[in-house]
Amino acid sequence: MENPEKPRGGRPRAFDPDAALDAAMHLFWEHGYEATSLAMLREAMGLTPPQIYNAFTDKETLFRKALTRYHETEIGFALEALSAPVSTPEAIRRLLMGAAEAYTRLGKPGGCLFVSGALAASPQAQAIADELRTYRKANEAAIAQRLAKGRAVGDLPETLCVEGFAKYLAGVMNGMSIQARDGASVDELRALAQTALAALPAEGQNQGA
Amino acid sequence: MENPEKPRGGRPRAFDPDAALDAAMHLFWEHGYEATSLAMLREAMGLTPPQIYNAFTDKETLFRKALTRYHETEIGFALEALSAPVSTPEAIRRLLMGAAEAYTRLGKPGGCLFVSGALAASPQAQAIADELRTYRKANEAAIAQRLAKGRAVGDLPETLCVEGFAKYLAGVMNGMSIQARDGASVDELRALAQTALAALPAEGQNQGA
DNA sequence: GATTTTCCATAGTGATCGATACGAAACCTG
DNA sequence: CAGGTTTCGTATCGATCACTATGGAAAATC
Structure with a gap:
């Protein structure tokens, strides 16, 4: 670039x-x-x-x-998961499992830079905090877009609130970032992700690819 | 004191x-x-x-x-929820709903001080970051204790991993804190909490008080 | 009322913050 | 080689950081 x-x-x-x-x-x-x-x-x-x-x-x-x-180099799993030609539940599963791995890589700091970079900041660094929030919001928006697509295809129930569920998933990812920073292992984060997936509405199975 | x-x-x-x-x-x-x-x-x-x-x-x-x-003054909802004489699912519900309100109070900064205080820190402030992590871990441990009690009473299935589910709930709370900091409203956080509650295993209903 | 104790206000401590001035050194174009 | 351009290493810059020395003012104790 x-x-x-x-x-x-x-x-x-x-x-x-x-x-x-x-x-x-x-x-x-x-x-x-x-x-x-x-x-x-x-x-x-x-x-x-x-x-x-x-x-x-x-x-x-x-x-x-x-x-x-x-x-570009550390967060590729998100775009991959959300753009892969798989069902919506599988895409979400890949997203959370990818986060579990990316947030606990050996030789790397725990958690996500977009969270750890500047959750709180001095008035002088407000612009930086805003920039990071923009990245987090973009992630949430990307999830919402994938959910909307899934709902349109029939992967998810018509009644599902796409924005609300995207906010839940983005929140879980942010929470995983903090848990990783607090020393959670890959397996613990994977288990957390698995638990979070149980909140996925199970109805409306898709009948096509 | x-x-x-x-x-x-x-x-x-x-x-x-x-x-x-x-x-x-x-x-x-x-x-x-x-x-x-x-x-x-x-x-x-x-x-x-x-x-x-x-x-x-x-x-x-x-x-x-x-x-x-x-x-002592801002986080009372947690102890209240976990020690209230109610079923375990209800206690967890109160915990998350209490967090939704506490993290979005008018006239107060968004989110939780234990998260915003120092997620990342300079080497000189490592002790402060550790102290905050201790608070977060204590929250997770308190949740785990409540879950263990609920499982013993029959509120939760015997197969439930108490520590894992506590880590999930603590992670959701931390995620809610970040979402609050990113501008989420009370209602949005309540909806997030409601979604998170769907991950609660529904079997093993209790037959007593 | 004299002494003691504590707090107040002013001013400033050394250290570290992010960011630079300066001139010499190393490359490209003629 | 000369002219132009960019980066190099050295030595800082003023501003802000957390923190305090000093001396007088105010209230409790004797």
Whole structure:
């Protein structure tokens, strides 16, 4: 997604921007936006402040790029689950089970960056908190869209409130993120997801693919 | 719970410590521990720094006292629901519905302080994050205890995994806290809670009080 | 009323925050 | 090689952080 060709010559970079962004992402993921200081970023990224600012403008831009990278590299399970050619219950099952795994990966911080990044923030960082909320709302909206499609196809009862059930599922995912941060294992999160799936209305089985 | 009698005389306080603590609690609730600066506390509490430090030792102690106060004044619904002489499903219903209301009170920050206070933290504030996790775990343990009692009485099937289901319910509550912070209304949270209750195993009805 | 004790208000502590000025070094184009 | 451009490393910048030293004011104790 980035410019493959910079405009012109000059002294070349002495570091890999993607690797540096990756290190920053993990640090933000672990400690959140505001609690991650430039000194910590400097050490984790292996860069000097001018290198960071030259490549990423400022801390806020760096965080936003980390969010994009997180979305592209760590959260693929969500789009996969919701767009897979399977029944709606199966899609939801994949969504929650995918979250269970993504939130407890070895070598990664527990939970979801979109939740841990900045649930509460200082007035100065309100824009960051809003950005994260936008990501969470987008997830909920994507779920709602998949549910609406499922209801139209007959996977779900006509009486189901799509927005309400999407809010439930998004809430469960957010709750799983916190449980993961509190030390829950993959299996525990899978069991939680399985329990949550029991709330799915079971009527209106589909008769086609 | 505080000393009703201070050891000896001297100049009396010119402010109400409880009112000041209340203001601090709401600020921590809104912005979290680390993002709440002393300048903000100073303004919200209407006090000078020496007044704050004389009365509350330091920022960390102030936050811990705010946690205790929050637990005593804002979260009573949980203990009430879990200790009420009602069936286990009814107790769980009251727990989730109480959370829906407590997380969306007018004039109060959205969500739960135990979640918003410090989901992610800097290394220096790790102790605070751990303290909050302890509160969340205590909630989960209290739920598990109530479920175990319900299973023993016959309110729940023998096959139910008490710890797993408690983790589900605690996760739903945490998720509701985030949904509240994202702007969900009381009614939306009530609907979410109602959906979550559908995961309750329905067999094994109790035949006594 | 003198002493003691506590609190008040002003001002400022060192440390850390995010972000930069500066000049030398390294690449591309001529 | 010269000219232009970008990044490099070093050494900070002012602002804000949590916190406190100091000295006088106010109330209880003697």
